[in-house]
Amino acid sequence: MKLTILGGGGFRVPLVYGALLGDHAEGRVTRVVLHDLDADRLSAVTRVLAEQATGVSDAPEVSATTDLDEALTGADFVFSAIRVGGLEGRANDERVALAEGVLGQETVGAGGIAYGLRTVPVAENIARRVARVAPDAWVINFTNPAGLVTEAMSRHLGDRVIGICDSPVGLGRRIARVLGANPGEAWIDYVGLNHLGWVRGLRINGRDELPRLLADPDLLGSFEEGKLFGTDWLQSLGAIPNEYLHYYYFNREAVRAYSQAEKTRGAFLRDQQAGFYDEMKRPDAAALTAWDRTRAEREATYMAEARETAGAGERDADDLSGGYEKVALALMRAIARDERTTLILNVRNRRTLSVLDAEAVIEVPCLVDANGAHPVTVDPLPDHASGLVCSVKAVEREVLAAAESGSRATAVKAFALHPLVDSVNVARRLVDGYTAVHPGLAYLK
Incomplete structure (x- = not known):
């Protein structure tokens, strides 16, 4: 194959x-x-x-x-x-x-x-x-x-x-681990968009164990998301958010941390990986050793600004092993061999979330077989989550429309409608700033 x-x-x-x-x-x-x-x-x-x-x-x-x-x-x-x-x-x-x-x-x-x-x-x-x-x-x-x-x-x-994305997989694995369960045997009730989803339940042998986690502040504060969001906020939500929701729930703090950082995440990775690829130009370089060393540093500094803002400390060793490659392999196996499994994936909505149309891509548990991935029916989102999902999906649709039409005005609209951009004038300046530095945006007129 x-x-x-x-x-x-x-x-x-x-x-x-x-x-x-x-x-x-x-x-x-x-x-x-x-x-x-x-x-x-x-x-x-x-x-x-x-x-x-x-x-x-x-x-x-x-x-x-x-x-x-x-x-x-x-x-x-x-x-x-x-x-x-x-x-x-x-x-x-x-x-x-x-x-x-x-x-x-x-x-x-x-x-x-x-x-x-x-x-x-x-x-x-x-x-x-x-x-x-x-x-x-x-x-x-x-x-x-x-x-x-x-x-x-x-x-x-x-x-x-x-x-595919490794964030929901890692989140489900962490919750199962603190509950003393085997992640491979747990059903994770996760729903949303990519980097914008919530675990609302984790069932083991048919029983939802998430309420037990939410009721125990010590247990809740013992893993990455508990440290990142705080136990009080997770208990208020009644769910465990994807780590990327930290940028929404603690936006001012995140922007401040990014602004005060010696280097942004992108600049750090740019310089770090440039060092790796430069090293690989030497015929005598130990390729795998250099890659392993660079990867360990990359994973250890993942979302460092957010963790610093929350006082979450260093990442746990168990969270440094990646995960998206395992999802990819499981997905390929399920389709190629008809090895039926359940994975959290990004697929077309069909009728899964009633607040979105059938073509909208969402991130939910799917049953996978030789015919592909089939989203599982899930309960409706609460209003606060539904509103955020609909708002961000509307922005995505404006991005798609701008890419298709080449319309600068539509691109401005995409920025202006995003919950984390609070001004139409800021949106206009962002489009100006991005088109000035990205040749790939020259199509916007």
Whole structure:
């Protein structure tokens, strides 16, 4: 089975390959094709993968190409993990937003809109190419903003594109762990949009154990989200929010922390990963060792500003192991082998959430089989959550409309309507600032 990874020179690709190395069952991935526009990055990642495969007799064959059609031809699965504008673009997203006193995080607020505006046209072009060159392939999208990009691609690929994210998986794992349960045996009642969802229940043997967690302040404050949001707020919500909701519930504090940081997250990653790729230009460099070292530092500093704002301290060691690659592998196995499973995924709504239309991509538990991912019926959201979901989905729709029409006015509307951008004038200045630094936004007129 052939897996094509778009963004194949990306830093997290070895996580995916590492997961594939542990799969020895019939029907597994036997060939991996890396595609990227940057040949040097492809070379660096290929070296890491070669060292990972040392001693694994049935390791998937790896090849690399800068030709998209060559990469897609014959693919059974396409894993999309591109970053339009690179980490320099992410750093600019943060800088321009902070200059206006608003959040520039890559998937939330002004930064997420800017990232979406330059990514959607590229993602849609990829979707059209997949439909033409590899019409039977399944596309697994991890490109951020994951829900927005998945919805854009679904307009060309329908249900054959599925978005994944490791945040809900990690959240469910942490809750199960503090409750003394096996995460693999727990049913997680999670619903929302990508990076905008809530765990409302965690059932073990049919019994919801979340009320027990919410009633115990010591237990509730013992894991990442309890430290991040505070036990009182979680008890008020009656749910455990995705960690990215910290940017909404504590927005002023988050903006202040980002503004006072020596480097924004994007600037830190840009410089850190530049060091890794520069090191890989040396023929004698130990590729896997360098990658492991860089990854450990990357994971340990994840959402550092938010944790500092909340006084949450360092991340627990158990939370430094990633997770999206495991979701991707489980999803591919379920479809390719009809190994039925349940995963939290980004899929078209159909009739799952009544406040949204059928085409809206949401993030919910799905039953997965050979025919794809099928969203599970969930209870309605409470009003406060429903209002936020509808508001952010409206912004996503304006981003899609702006990408399709090239309308600067529509782009301004997208920024102005976002709950974390509090002024139409700020929205106009944001569009001016972003178009000045991002060549990929030159299409906005």
